[in-house]
Amino acid sequence: MSKIEFQRVTKRFEGGGEALKDVSVVFPEGTMTFLTGHSGAGKSTFLRLLLRTESPTRGQIFVNDVNIVKLPVRKIPAYRQNLGAVFQDHHLLAERSVYENVALPLKVAGMREQDVARRVRAALSRVGLLEKERLGTRALSTGEQQRVGIARAVVNRPKVLLADEPTGNLDPDLSRDIMTLFEQFNQVGTTVIVASHDRELIDAMGFRIVELASGGVIRDDDSTNLDK
Amino acid sequence: MAASKEPWPRSKRPIAATFRDHVSVIRDSVRFTSSRFGTSLLVWLLIGTAMALPAGLYLIERNIEVISRQWDSLNSFSVYFEVGASVGDINELVQQIRNHSDIVTVSTVTPEEALNEFSSYKEITDAMTLLESNPLPASARVTVDDQLSLERLSEVASQFEAVGVVDEIVVERAWLQRLQAIGEFISRLGWVLGILFGAGAVLITAASVRLALEMRLEEIKVLKLVGATNAFITRPFLYSGAIYGLGGALVAAMVLSAALILLEAPLGALWSSYGQMVNLQGDEPAFYSGLGLVGVILGVIGGLVASNQRLREINID
Numbered sequence: 001m002s003k004i005e006f007q008r009v010t011k012r013f014e015g016g017g018e019a020l021k022d023v024s025v026v027f028p029e030g031t032m033t034f035l036t037g038h039s040g041a042g043k044s045t046f047l048r049l050l051l052r053t054e055s056p057t058r059g060q061i062f063v064n065d066v067n068i069v070k071l072p073v074r075k076i077p078a079y080r081q082n083l084g085a086v087f088q089d090h091h092l093l094a095e096r097s098v099y100e101n102v103a104l105p106l107k108v109a110g111m112r113e114q115d116v117a118r119r120v121r122a123a124l125s126r127v128g129l130l131e132k133e134r135l136g137t138r139a140l141s142t143g144e145q146q147r148v149g150i151a152r153a154v155v156n157r158p159k160v161l162l163a164d165e166p167t168g169n170l171d172p173d174l175s176r177d178i179m180t181l182f183e184q185f186n187q188v189g190t191t192v193i194v195a196s197h198d199r200e201l202i203d204a205m206g207f208r209i210v211e212l213a214s215g216g217v218i219r220d221d222d223s224t225n226l227d228k
Numbered sequence: 229m230a231a232s233k234e235p236w237p238r239s240k241r242p243i244a245a246t247f248r249d250h251v252s253v254i255r256d257s258v259r260f261t262s263s264r265f266g267t268s269l270l271v272w273l274l275i276g277t278a279m280a281l282p283a284g285l286y287l288i289e290r291n292i293e294v295i296s297r298q299w300d301s302l303n304s305f306s307v308y309f310e311v312g313a314s315v316g317d318i319n320e321l322v323q324q325i326r327n328h329s330d331i332v333t334v335s336t337v338t339p340e341e342a343l344n345e346f347s348s349y350k351e352i353t354d355a356m357t358l359l360e361s362n363p364l365p366a367s368a369r370v371t372v373d374d375q376l377s378l379e380r381l382s383e384v385a386s387q388f389e390a391v392g393v394v395d396e397i398v399v400e401r402a403w404l405q406r407l408q409a410i411g412e413f414i415s416r417l418g419w420v421l422g423i424l425f426g427a428g429a430v431l432i433t434a435a436s437v438r439l440a441l442e443m444r445l446e447e448i449k450v451l452k453l454v455g456a457t458n459a460f461i462t463r464p465f466l467y468s469g470a471i472y473g474l475g476g477a478l479v480a481a482m483v484l485s486a487a488l489i490l491l492e493a494p495l496g497a498l499w500s501s502y503g504q505m506v507n508l509q510g511d512e513p514a515f516y517s518g519l520g521l522v523g524v525i526l527g528v529i530g531g532l533v534a535s536n537q538r539l540r541e542i543n544i545d
Contacts (some may be wrong), residue, residue, distance in 0.1 A: 051453070064235045077455045077456060077457045077460075080454065080455035082236050092450075093447075093450060093451065095447075103428065107249075108460060110245045111245070113248070194454065
């Protein structure tokens with residue numbers, strides 16, 4: 001399990017404004033949190049900072065008590081192998097099968113072929129796509145593609161699962177199914193952070209909500225994190 | 229909060245897994261290059277042409293060196309007697325030459341023997357039958373001590389130049405030294421062109437690998453997101469570079485083999501007219517293995533140049 005902490009994080013893009021302004025927030029180990037806010041509020045930037053695809057202009061980010069802002073570039077791949085990430089546009093490889101897409105993080109980690117097969121099938125079974133493992137991802141519906149993305153994100157049994165608008169293109173029923181999947185992963189101890197602008201859905205889920213606006217935290221169910 | 233511990237150690241890959249990965253990547257790279265055969269063929273031809281010229285110059289230089297060595301060991305000059313010189317006068321001079329302290333051996337060729345030797349060349353047999361008399365002079369091939377300098381050799385040869393029955397004395401080492409100088413020039417030229425064309429081969433490979441990289445940009449981004457190292461990501465592109473380089477070396481080898489086959493017969497005829505056996509260097513496995521290795525190295529460098537440059541630019545979002 002992993003605790004995540006943002007300490008006075010500011011992210012300013014060159015030639016643009018501040019995507020995040022002096023944000024401090026803590027995500028305790030094994031919790032599930034929704035990050036919400038309008039488009040441009042800073043939700044995606046927040047997740048990109050956690051993925052270390054961006055670095056903050058100011059402030060510190062601790063994951064498992066390690067300041068990832070100071071993580072050397074050579075250590076970033078190993079750090080990312082311990083994260084699971086789901087994206088709105090799935091980031092699936094169109095030329096590869098469902099199985100190959102899900103197996104990717106395990107192959108990167110150098111796992112044995114038998115273990116890869118076992119884990120991939122377990123992950124696909126969890127998202128209900130085991131019978132479609134041989135299909136190409138183009139043959140799947142948008143909802144199925146998203147579930148492949150989730151299977152890929154969890155196949156490595158990450159301690160932290162990040163999702164950026166995972167239900168953005170899905171209808172309400174499918175969205176609810178996807179969120180239930182995240183809830184199941186959270187129940188086994190994974191720290192889950194989901195960025196979503198679907199207020200109705202996240203309100204219905206009943207988890208902690210952190211709301212961003214213009215780069216700042218304007219609501220946090222955990223009141224200790226509210227910007228002063 | 230302390231940042232001293234190592235919460236995300238790099239996964240230790242078993243050797244067998246690494247080996248399997250490499251085999252799989254090689255298979256993928258071969259599939260990738262063969263699926264774009266037209267483009268790959270063009271790249272192979274370009275690299276092959278770039279490699280063939282310096283490799284060809286290297287072969288020329290090596291053959292000149294071998295020829296020079298063969299001739300060097302003879303260390304000789306030829307004495308051509310006047311046509312119609314009497315056998316007695318010739319024998320007397322041959323004896324004088326034999327008695328000289330720097331001379332090791334003297335072998336004579338009579339006009340009849342020279343004519344017989346000439347008649348053995350198919351190309352001129354018909355022409356020889358038209359001659360009413362034998363126009364060829366008697367000659368003597370004189371070998372001197374191996375340690376003798378060219379100056380001393382010329383000096384010894386010139387001692388017999390003024391004798392009445394001597395028409396001409398030919399010191400073969402003079403042109404041989406010119407040949408060696410040409411060989412040296414060709415060697416330098418080979419190095420210069422080798423560097424230039426080698427850089428060309430690297431750039432051609434880099435451009436081709438870059439193209440392959442652009443086609444797999446989405447895959448690279450995903451790999452980065454799931455924690456692949458740059459070494460893992462670049463591996464297929466290095467193998468693609470190696471395949472391009474190896475294919476280029478194969479083209480260069482075919483060009484050079486064809487050139488050797490075409491040149492061997494006329495060179496053999498030329499050399500045998502000097503009483504030498506020609507054995508062209510360059511058709512041995514070591515040369516072709518070396519050529520292949522150079523191709524692979526140039527290809528891998530090209531792959532490295534392209535992937536390192538592009539990976540730095542890739543922004544995953």
